[in-house]
Amino acid sequence: MAEAEILVVGGGAIGGTTAALLAGRAGRVAVLEANAEHAARMRDPGLLLDDLGTERRVRLEAHADPGELDGPFDFALVTVKAPHLEAALAPLVERRLARAYVSLGNGLVQERVARLVGEENLVIGTVEWGATNLGPGRLARTTRAPFVIGEPDGRVRERTERLAAALGTAFEVRLTNNIRGQVWTKLLVNSTFSGLGAVSGLLYREVVASPAGMAAALALWREGWEVGRAQGLRLERFVGVPAGEIAAGGRRGEEAVREVMRHVGATKASMLQDLERGLKTEVDVINGAVVEKGREHGVPTPLNERVLELVRKMERGGGSPSPGALDELADLAGRTL
C-alpha cells in the first residue's frame, strides 16, 4: 500500500469515484462534500459506484462540514467545479488541513487555486477519464484513462512521486514535467468538444458526426492551439493523440478527431449537464480562458468568443442548446479562415 492521507474536496463524479477507488488502498481517504445527502449516503449505506459497467458499494468517510475534519492530510485533491473553488478551499487553508493541494478541475483555474492555497503548496493535475454524477449516493465511471500530474515549475519532487504512487494504487498515472502544456492541451479538448456539446446539446461524437460540427471543432481547436503556441507552451497528447494533429486540420485533423472520439465520444459535456440543471457552467475558465489569453497575446479567437457568448446567454435563460449552433459556428469558421 502506498501510504498517504488523502482528502478529496468535492465528492461528485470525479472526486467521489476517485475516493471510492482509492479507499482501502492508499491510506486514509476522506471526502468533503457540500451536498449533505450525498455525503450521508457515502457513509451509509455507502456510495453505489457503477465502475465501467460493474456495480460496487463503498462506504466512505465523508463530511459535509469542514469543521468535522481532522487533519492535516498529505494531499487535498481539489475536484469541485470552478465556481466553488473559493468557498471550498478557504476553510481548509484557514485550518491548515492539507500539506499540498492538487488542482484537478478543468479549465484555467490553477493560478486561482495557487492564490488561495499558496504557490508552494500547489500540485497540478488533469483528469483524462470521465465520470457521471447520477444523484445522491450514486456515481458512474464511464471511461478509463490516466491522471496526469506535475509540479508548476516542472521539477518532480518527493511529494509528486508520493502522490503518483498513491493514485497509482487504483488508476493509471502519468507524471509530466510539462504540466502547463498538458493543462492547455486538456483546455483544447474542453473548449472544443465540451463547448460545442454545450451549445448543441449533443454528445461529443454526435457533434463531430455532421460536416458542420467537424468544421467547427477543427476551427475551435486551431484557435486555442494558436493561443497556446503564442504563450510558448509545448502542447501534449490527449488519449495518445498529439494536439498538433487536430490543429493540422483537413483529412489529418478529421482522422485525429475520430481517434479522440474512440476514447471519449460517449461524453456528455459537463457544461451541458450544468445548463440542463440551470446551473452556472465552467465556460468562463474554459472558452473564456482561451479568449482572455488570446487577447493578451494578440491572437484572434472569434469562435471561442461566440461559444462563450452563447453559453453565457443560456446560463441567463436566453435560449437553449440546439444543433443549429453548429451551423452558425461552421459559417463563422468559413468566414474567418
Ligand SMILES: NC(=O)C1=CN([C@@H]2O[C@H](COP(=O)(O)OP(=O)(O)OC[C@H]3O[C@@H](n4cnc5c(N)ncnc54)[C@H](OP(=O)(O)O)[C@@H]3O)[C@@H](O)[C@H]2O)C=CC1
Ligand atoms: N465528470 C467528468 O467526466 C470530468 C470532470 N472534470 C472536471 O472535474 C471537476 C469536477 O467535475 P465533476 O466531478 O463532474 O463535478 P460534480 O458536480 O459531479 O462534483 C463536484 C462536487 O463538489 C461539490 N461541491 C460544491 N461546492 C463544494 C464545497 N464548497 N465543498 C465541498 N464540495 C463542494 C458538489 O456538490 P453540489 O452538487 O451540491 O454542488 C459536487 O458534489 C470539474 O472541473 C470538471 O470540469 C474533469 C475531467 C472529467
Ligand SMILES: CC(C)(CO)C(=O)C(=O)O
Ligand atoms: C471526460 C473528459 C475527460 C473528456 O474530455 C472531460 O474532461 C470532460 O468531459 O469534462
